[in-house]
Amino acid sequence: MNKLTKRVSAAIGSLALVSGALIAAAPANANTITIKVMTPNYTDAMPAYYEDLNKRFMAANPTIKVEHENLSWDDILVKGRTLISTKSYPDVLNLNTFSEFAAEGLLYKTSDLFSEAKLSDFVTAFRDNSKYNGVEYAVPDLASARMFFINKAVFYGAGNTKIPTTWAEVTAAAKKIKAKYGSKVYPLAIPLGSEEAQAEFQIWAGGNGGRYFDEKNSKWVINSKANLKTMNKLRSWVKAGYTQPNPASTNRTDAFKLFSQGRVGMINASVFFPSTLKDYKSKVDYGVAPFPSASKSKKPITLGVQDYFMGFKKPGNQDAVSKYLNFLFEGKNYAGFLKAAGGFIPATKSASSEVDSSLLPFIDQLPNAIFYPGTLGSWGAVVAKITTQIGTGITKDPKAVLDSLQKTAVAA
Incomplete structure (x- = not known):
């Protein structure tokens, strides 16, 4: 669901995020873990959003370092399609498909990363579209109609x-x-x-x-x-x-x-x-x-149409991935995400109660929505x-x- 962007600004944003993450991180020690986060550039506001989010996350979690790639949609789609063949998985991925990774047994179940109370805040229809073989392996980040x-x-x-x-x-x-x-x-x-x-x-x-x-x-x-x-x-x-x-x-x-x-x-x-x-x-x-x-x-x-956040299973990364995703979906942080992404339908019930009036005609159409077979x-x-x-x-x-x-x- 690629919001219109410029590839050059996405690349610059990616470099800024990676360098900012390394500078802001706490000094390395035996207990420090580095997680790699890969996201699409919905708008040119996304790099600044993630730079701020990552700095605050690492300040609150000094033993977790974040390396972040914020790519244009053209680039992340190409890279996303080669992740299985190259086995170069990030720890956290934001993409418009998830089921091919779930089918390979690469993803955490969402119940391994979120509490049921947190999961229950996601819109039910979007949760249903985040399942592979009846099990949730991703959470929706936003939706479009x-x-x-x-x-x-x-x-x-x-x-x-x-x-x-x-x-x-x-x-x-x-x-x-x-x-x-x-x-x-x-x-x-x-x-x-x-x-x-x-x-x-x-x-x-x-x-x-x-x-x-x-x-x-x-x-x-x-x-x-x-x-x-x-x-x-x-x-x-x-x-x-x-x-x-x-x-x-x-x-x-x-x-x-x-x-x-x-x-x-x-x-x-x-x-x-x-x-x-x-x-x-x-x-x-x-x-x-x-x-x-x-x-x-x-x-x-x-x-x-909806996009997804997912966590890839790697030795010792579950706690860090869980903390990062839960931090992103905290009220103010998720509100900032939606604002930076620019005009999408929220994926959570709590955020849906405060949407801009321009979104209401689209939300009214959701009962008539058909979806891609994204669970295959x-x-x-x-x-x-x-x-x-x-x-x-x-x-x-x-x-x-x-x-x-x-x-x-x-x-x-």
Whole structure:
């Protein structure tokens, strides 16, 4: 769930955190343990947050030293996918998948790290999505939901009167926007580049009843009729000139920037998008609504996404890992984490009672949320392929692309 960042600032932040950690740590002695923490750079505020958190943690726990890597999402995803093969595990990892590590027996159970009283504060639905084979091996750090955003000036200026609730209404609205603004505005942004193509496709497919995995029958369904129909609908919008050029190579960051500049009429976006628009100093007046489904007979959905903190089992590190994670989830520390991360849905019940009002429409959609099959041990390998390949269904034979991904998933 990569909040928009700059790789350079993430790298600088990483170096600052590591050097700060070493300087602030207590003098080494026989009882000192060093733990390595690896996290994604949700926003450019994260390095300063962790630098302060780590200093205070080490001051309160002088026998524990923290070495911290705060990486860009591009870098941590690449590194995260090689941890098993390289066996270079951190002690604490914050990532968007956990089950592949749990499947290898590498993680502590959360009950080994937190008291039941502490665990009970995490939102139940998020806890359920942190289980592998029915056992919790990770805790959620934050969550996101998706809604349909419109540029009010563009949308209503083209003669549209209500936000679309179906694909047919999306088509009609896009047609009006194109007729009004021509090449100056892209009616609909569909980013299927490798940054987060799996999310863009899933939310459109979800509104048509499509999924990546059939939980009821325990089987992969990437090449289902519903998913193929969804891909063909996206292709039809591209062919009609209703989208930005080259959707298959357009990343979410690129699409968000286009919207912020007033060059996109409609877009799928996450709960943090309002704060992103503020970061861009955008003047676009936007509206939000539930995501349009394939037809009036299809239930509207949102895509629920969560990231995780997990602790890797290493000789003698359990107490230090437990102390670090419990320190991070203390009230004020976790509030600081959420603020630095920028506009996500809290993962704890206590923090959820004090959210910004802009998050409420997204929280209201959570009962309609569908989730990735993140509890499957093979999900990490499968989503890596989906992210880089599913966008090619726009320019290549869509059935062949989905069939190939299905074959990969079944074999994983």
